Every structure is written in structure tokens, then in C-alpha cells.
Amino acid sequence: MSEELVAREVAAEQAYVDRVYVQLEKSAESAKGLAREGHQRGRLGHEGGLVERDAMVFQASKRLAQLDAAHEGLVFGRLDLRPEVDDVPRYIGRLGLRDDQRDMLLIDWRAPAAAVFYQATAAEPAGVVRRRVLRAEHRTVVGVEDELLDDSVETDLPIIGEGALMAQLSRARDRSMHSIVATIQAEQDKAIRAPGKGVVSISGGPGTGKTVVALHRAAYLLYSDRRRYESGGVLVVGPSGVFMRYIERVLPSLGETAVALRSLGEVVDGVRTTRHDDPAVAEVKGSARMAELLRRTARQQAPGSPTSFKIFWRDDTVVLDRGVLGKVRRQLMSQGRRNRQLPRVTRALLDAMWRQVRGPRGREAGREAFDDEMLSHRGFLEFATDWWPPLDAPTVLGWLRDPDLLARVADGVVSVDEQQLLLKSWRHGDLSVQDVPLIDELRYALGDVPHRSEDERDLDETGLLEGGIDLKELTTVADREYAPTGRSWAPPTYRIVDDPYAHVLIDEAQDLTPMQWRMVGRRGRTASWTIVGDPAQSSWPVAAEAAEARAAALEGKEVHEFHLSTNYRNSAEIYAFAADYARRVGLDADLPDAVRRTGVAPQVVDAAAAGTDLESATRAAVAEIADQVSGTVGIVVPVARRSEVNGWLASWPERAEDAPSARASVDSSVAPSGTDRVVVLTGLDTKGLEFDGIVVVAPQEIEDESSTGRATLYVVLTRATQLLTTVE
Numbered sequence: 001m002s003e004e005l006v007a008r009e010v011a012a013e014q015a016y017v018d019r020v021y022v023q024l025e026k027s028a029e030s031a032k033g034l035a036r037e038g039h040q041r042g043r044l045g046h047e048g049g050l051v052e053r054d055a056m057v058f059q060a061s062k063r064l065a066q067l068d069a070a071h072e073g074l075v076f077g078r079l080d081l082r083p084e085v086d087d088v089p090r091y092i093g094r095l096g097l098r099d100d101q102r103d104m105l106l107i108d109w110r111a112p113a114a115a116v117f118y119q120a121t122a123a124e125p126a127g128v129v130r131r132r133v134l135r136a137e138h139r140t141v142v143g144v145e146d147e148l149l150d151d152s153v154e155t156d157l158p159i160i161g162e163g164a165l166m167a168q169l170s171r172a173r174d175r176s177m178h179s180i181v182a183t184i185q186a187e188q189d190k191a192i193r194a195p196g197k198g199v200v201s202i203s204g205g206p207g208t209g210k211t212v213v214a215l216h217r218a219a220y221l222l223y224s225d226r227r228r229y230e231s232g233g234v235l236v237v238g239p240s241g242v243f244m245r246y247i248e249r250v251l252p253s254l255g256e257t258a259v260a261l262r263s264l265g266e267v268v269d270g271v272r273t274t275r276h277d278d279p280a281v282a283e284v285k286g287s288a289r290m291a292e293l294l295r296r297t298a299r300q301q302a303p304g305s306p307t308s309f310k311i312f313w314r315d316d317t318v319v320l321d322r323g324v325l326g327k328v329r330r331q332l333m334s335q336g337r338r339n340r341q342l343p344r345v346t347r348a349l350l351d352a353m354w355r356q357v358r359g360p361r362g363r364e365a366g367r368e369a370f371d372d373e374m375l376s377h378r379g380f381l382e383f384a385t386d387w388w389p390p391l392d393a394p395t396v397l398g399w400l401r402d403p404d405l406l407a408r409v410a411d412g413v414v415s416v417d418e419q420q421l422l423l424k425s426w427r428h429g430d431l432s433v434q435d436v437p438l439i440d441e442l443r444y445a446l447g448d449v450p451h452r453s454e455d456e457r458d459l460d461e462t463g464l465l466e467g468g469i470d471l472k473e474l475t476t477v478a479d480r481e482y483a484p485t486g487r488s489w490a491p492p493t494y495r496i497v498d499d500p501y502a503h504v505l506i507d508e509a510q511d512l513t514p515m516q517w518r519m520v521g522r523r524g525r526t527a528s529w530t531i532v533g534d535p536a537q538s539s540w541p542v543a544a545e546a547a548e549a550r551a552a553a554l555e556g557k558e559v560h561e562f563h564l565s566t567n568y569r570n571s572a573e574i575y576a577f578a579a580d581y582a583r584r585v586g587l588d589a590d591l592p593d594a595v596r597r598t599g600v601a602p603q604v605v606d607a608a609a610a611g612t613d614l615e616s617a618t619r620a621a622v623a624e625i626a627d628q629v630s631g632t633v634g635i636v637v638p639v640a641r642r643s644e645v646n647g648w649l650a651s652w653p654e655r656a657e658d659a660p661s662a663r664a665s666v667d668s669s670v671a672p673s674g675t676d677r678v679v680v681l682t683g684l685d686t687k688g689l690e691f692d693g694i695v696v697v698a699p700q701e702i703e704d705e706s707s708t709g710r711a712t713l714y715v716v717l718t719r720a721t722q723l724l725t726t727v728e
Helices: 003-041 047-069 112-119 164-169 186-192 210-224 226-232 241-247 279-286 289-298 322-333 339-354 360-365 367-375 378-387 393-399 403-410 416-426 433-446 454-462 477-482 514-521 543-553 572-585 614-628 639-650 653-658 699-704 709-717
Strands: 075-081 090-093 104-108 128-137 140-148 199-204 234-238 259-263 309-313 316-320 503-506 528-533 559-564 566-571 593-596 603-605 633-637 678-682 691-697 720-727
Touching: 003 075, 003 090, 003 104, 003 128, 003 140, 075 112, 090 112, 104 112, 112 128, 112 186, 186 210, 186 559, 199 210, 210 226, 210 234, 210 241, 210 503, 210 528, 234 241, 241 259, 279 289, 279 416, 279 433, 279 514, 289 393, 289 403, 289 433, 289 514, 309 367, 309 378, 316 322, 316 339, 322 339, 339 367, 339 378, 360 367, 367 378, 393 433, 403 416, 433 514, 514 543, 566 572, 566 720, 572 593, 572 709, 572 720, 603 614, 614 633, 614 639, 614 691, 614 720, 633 639, 639 678, 691 699, 691 709, 699 709, 709 720
Parallel strands: 090 104, 199 528, 199 559, 234 259, 234 503, 503 528, 566 593, 603 720, 633 678, 633 691, 691 720
Antiparallel strands: 075 090, 075 128, 128 140, 309 316
8 A cells, every 4th residue: 555545545634624723613612602702791780690690601611621622633424324224424532513604524423323433344334345543643644544344336545554442452551541432343343332221331351441331422412411410410439539530531532521430439528538448448448247336336325425414493303314315315216317316405404304393382383494594504405415425427437446445346246356447447548448438337327417597597587487397307417518519308208318319330340348339339229330340350258248239239220231251452462361370260250352462472580590689670661661662561569568569669770861751650549640650559459440551569478467468469460461570
């Protein structure tokens, strides 16, 4: 194929792309004009003008954000169809655009008319003669990749390139996941365009594109039913902050920004943590048994609260002792969550005290006089407040640092040895990722402190509250977290709202503990779901318990199963090495087919046999891989060696001179920054990530770290796209 032909085709596509960008700029100017008009409406001097201003400026801002996000790689596809289908080429892009005559200039990749771009095959061309992918840098077309799908049609269309998919798979990796909008494969497209209701479960082995397919599905759902998903919200939950930063550019690059991205340490509003507990502790905290332990804890008397109250009134000594207070506490608890009973506490205590008033002077004065005097008595009011204080979940979780209280609520739930593990973990003071579901469980068990609403104050002024209507529970902190902006609440349903999101996407779902399933389940009771996972990669040891919790979270929802069978990440040589390990250690692994060969087999370095130490062998392996790849390099280490290995690579001057970008990031809690392309991670940190090269340090130690260490090491061995070395 002549270079002249390629240059001519690229120039022709560049001309069309230039035309599209001109129209994009016109659309941006139109949106800016709408915003200016909106601001002018706001100067009309009446409420209607302000409402129109807000609506117009909001719509204009949203459109501008979409147009701005679509700049990079705006046009990426072209379809040439059979003449009887359409004699005009269709161009596919990140969003839809029309020209000044309202003719379609660019078709949004999510539109039904674009589906054939992904679904057509040589066996079933669906009217497509040639499928072309445009490779671009910024606004410049740098190449095209063609596939002839229907050779039964006589055509003079040139066929150029090696194929878009193979070109994409060969590119160097950087610190972020990128969209695959130009190279979505047919089996992936079926999952992306699956029905919006119920649960879409996407399974498959390593490298099959589960995560990026799920993110493209979120973008597709927002396109197909924007009002539902933007107003209700889309929540994307991933395993770690490193992972969330890795994927954070995908949806904005597809023009979607109305999505909440949260790691498991950030799901609960106001809580953020990255620290993980040791595997033995994590196994206890993640167990469904913790729900019962926390339910008991939420019902305990607050440590340090008063245990009795005594007062003389008229002829009687009125006493609130442990027995009386216990009955009052049980009565209040039977009526709902603990904090929700705050408005009823004083009344319940007064009822218990009045029953002890039997003297003639007291009875003659009556209940109203008794209540008035008690409510004016500083000692009684302080007792009521101290005996039933408003509680927050972190405070109540802190109670469990008391060995005696923990032993009381843990009786028959967790063993003595497990209690010791919990006590040791909570001595850290700061929360772990495994504590976040416990906080959420306690928040739900406690309820939120009622706040006096505007409606209640208005009604109070009119005297309507005298009839016993209690509106204090209508609006609470939890309501505002669990429900999206604009959702309203009305009596008689007084409860924490559990279904704020219209769609919930869970990645690496095989790792969720039962307690984490309970946490995310509360945020998607009425939502549709996308669940991504591979059981063979699970870091949770009790699969049946997690499956039960997952079923409870998804109760009543129809499940649509999609399985991805092709490994696009690893070279065939690397995945054969990982698959052999999985078979050898007895993992029941889903083994996809790797489509790309490099001719380079993984290396196994035995430091002792080579007459060197682990540090020297590791530094040499990292240097060798960093010299051979232009993208990212991951050094995966046992948890116990993380600081040690960071130290080895922080003092790596010989590599910094030869390859300045190949410096190790010494903070493995965050993604590499600046020019750093070498990062030190633990096995669990690598979940969902990929690198051009991987160096695995002390793989046997990684395997021995936990009961699921074999699955973790299998994950590690499948992170590399080009080069893999293990150092023992």
C-alpha cells in the first residue's frame, strides 16, 4: 500500500474532521449565547426571570462542559454502508452534532444508529462494507485503520492499516484508564447496551475489559435516559483510591460528569480513609456477624451516662433507678431507632416518674403541674440529656475499645480471639477501610438526630402541633445523604431513605465483604445496577457468605448476565504464565483467550541462585523493564516489604540519570504523579490497574499473606501488558 494513498485518505478525513470542529465551536458559541441571555433574564426584576436565568445558565453550562470534554478524539469512526442502505458515510463520535441545515454531521456513539459500528462483523456485516477508525492527536488525524466486512460488494474503497484493535492494544500505558469508545468489541457492546432495569452482571477473566465496559455502560445509560439518571444520580464504587484516580478520566472523556466516584473507603459521606486492616482483622470486620454485634452496641447505655435520678416532689420521693430506666429504654427502643427517640425521651421519663406520685398533695396538683416543675428543674433536664444523649456512629464505634463492653455485645457472635484482634485494630485511633461499613451500619441502627424543620416552626406558630403531630423526624442529616437533591419526604413515613441513586456500579465486586454489600445495598434499593467481577480474583475468603449478602442487596431485581471471553490486556505469553499458576495452585479461574503475542516470555529471577540479594535483583529487574517500555512500571511487593522496597528505589541515582522518568513513587497510597512512571504497590493495590511492565518481588510472601493470597498473586501476574518479571 503506497504512502501516497494513505496520505490522501488521511487528508480527506482531516477535512471532514475540521468541518466537525468548526460546527463544535459554533455549538459552543450558541451555548455561551444562551448563558448570556439567561443572565439578562435575571435582570428583569421578578421571580420568574430569576427562575428562567437559573435554568438557562444551568443548561448552557452543562452543554459547554460536554462540548469541552469531547474535544480530544471527537471523531473516531466512519461507516461505509451498502448503497441500498445509505450512500452517505456515517461518522461516529463522542457526541452528536448537526450542521447549519440540521443534517447529521456526527452521530453520538451511544445512539441506536451507531450500534452497528460495534456490532457488525465479517460474518454478519449488517449492511456495513467498510468500518474505519480514525486515530487522532488533539484535532489532527494521524492515521486510519480499516476493516472490510462485506467483500460481496464491488467497491473501490481502500483498506488501510493493521486493524484498530491491535493498534490500540499495542499503545503504551500511562497513569489513567482511557475510553475504548473507538474499539468496543461486539460482546462488550451487548453489555453496554443492555436493558436499563434490573442488574447487569459482567463477568470474565483478567484483561477482558470489564471495568471500562461498565463505565461505558454508565455513559450509555445517562444518554438513553438522562432525566432519570441525572436526577437520581449514578454511583460508581471501586476498591481503592488508587483505582478511582485511575478511572476518573473515562466518563468525562465521554462527556459525562454527573457521576459520583467513590472508593470503598469513601462511600459514607464525611468519611474518607485508605488504611487497610490486616487480613485476619478484615475477615472479622467484614463478616455478616458484625451486623448483630453493632445492633447490640447501638442499644447499649452510653458509657459514663447517669444510672439513677432522685427527686422529692410534694409528698413523694421519685426515683429513676436501673430497673425503671431499663424499662424506659426498652420502651423507647421498641419505637424505632435510638436518635429518632430524642423528642420522646423526656415524655417517657416523666411518665415513669408520675406513676410514682401517690401522695394527696401531688395528686391534687396534677400531672400538668408536675411536668411544668420537672421541665423547669435544671437537675432533671441535665439528667435527661446525659442519660439519652444524641449519638453519632464514630462515637459508638469507639465504645468497642472497652474490652468489657465488647465482650458483652460480642457474646455468641465473635470469639474471644477475634475480640482481641478487633481491640488491637481499634487502638490505631484512625478508621480503616474495613471500619467504614461498620460506621454505616451504626448510622442506620442509631438513626439521625432529628432537626426542627421550617414546616414545623410554621405549624407551631399556628398551633397545629398541639394535636400531637410530630414533624421533627421529617428532615434529617441521613435523609439528605441518602436521598438526592430535590427528593421530598412526607408523613407518615419517618425513616432513613435508603435509595438515593438511580444506578449503582460496583467494580471488583468479588472482593466486597458482606458488610460492604450491606453498605452499598442501602444506596441502591430502587436503583438499577451494574456489577463487575471475577470470582477467581476474590480477596474475600468466604464466598457463600458474600453471595448471600449480595443476593440480599439485589433482592427482587432481575439479573442479566454477560460474560467477556477475550483478554485484551496481557500478551499471550504473560497470560499463559498466569494461567499456569492458577491451574497449579487450584484456583477455579475463568481463563480468557489472549489475542496478542509479543514473543517475549516472562522472566523468573532467583536472586540466591544468581549469587545476589533481593534488593540488587529487584533494582536490576526494574531498570531492565524501565529501559524497554515507555509506559508505566509497577513493582508489586508484600505488605511487610512496602517501606523497604520504596527505600531501595528512592535511592536509585543510576537510573534517574539514564531515564529521568523512571523514578519510583515512594508514596504507594496514591497514583504516581508528575513524570514518575514507576510505582510501588501491594497486591491488593493493583486491583483493576494495568502497567506496561510488572516486577513482582517475593511472590511466595504475597501468596502467604492471607488465606486468599493465591488469588491475589494471580491478580498481580495479570497486570502487565508487555513485560513481567518475578524476583524471588
